[in-house]
Amino acid sequence: xxxxxxxxxxxxxxxxxxxxxxxxxxxxxxxxxxxxxxxxxxxxxxxxxxxxxxxxxxxxxxxxxxxxxxxxxxxxxxxxxxxxxxxxxxxxxxxxxxxxxxxxxxxxxxxxxxxxxxxxxxxxxxxxxxxxxxxxxxxxx
Numbered sequence: 034x035x036x037x038x039x040x041x042x043x044x045x046x047x048x049x050x051x052x053x054x055x056x057x058x059x060x061x062x063x064x065x066x067x068x069x070x071x072x073x074x075x076x077x078x079x080x081x082x083x084x085x086x087x088x089x090x091x092x093x094x095x096x097x098x099x100x101x102x103x104x105x106x107x108x109x110x111x112x113x114x115x116x117x118x119x120x121x122x123x124x125x126x127x128x129x130x131x132x133x134x135x136x137x138x139x140x141x142x143x144x145x146x147x148x149x150x151x152x153x154x155x156x157x158x159x160x161x162x163x164x165x166x167x168x169x170x171x172x173x174x
Contacts, residue, residue: 036063041071041081048072094136097124105142113137113144 040061047057048068058068075081094101097120104119105111111119113133120126120133137144 035083036067038082041083044068044071045075045081092132092136092139093126094120094128094132097126098136098140100124101136102140102142105137 044057044061048054054069054072055065058065113130117128117133120128
């Protein structure tokens with residue numbers, strides 16, 4: 034949630050009366066950089082209003098949604114890295130692991146670690162994490 038327009042106007046009025054933007058920011062307990070931006074915007078546009086909220090850019094992976102979703106239905110054991118490589122090779126779309134993960138998260142698909150690989154533990158814990166009983170939902174003591 035942003036700051037109120039009333040606060041923006043009060044900061045600008047204090048600056049119009051001769052205060053420095055940073056001092057106005059301290060006076061109203063907002064960040065100095067915020068006050069400076071508000072004053073700059075006011076000087077450039079004559080408006081104290083906040084900039085309009087821009088629509089979030091959609092992921093470039095959405096253009097490949099059908100292909101990606103079919104891929105994981107056909108081959109559910111693929112890792113995110115394998116999916117990322119196939120996406121580049123077969124669709125020509127470059128993407129980071131995080132982007133691939135967020136795409137599938139938005140589509141309600143999660144990836145679990147493969148049991149055969151085990152878990153990565155810290156160097157001091159050679160035993161790894163305790164495993165949970167198959168389907169029991171409780172850990173073993």
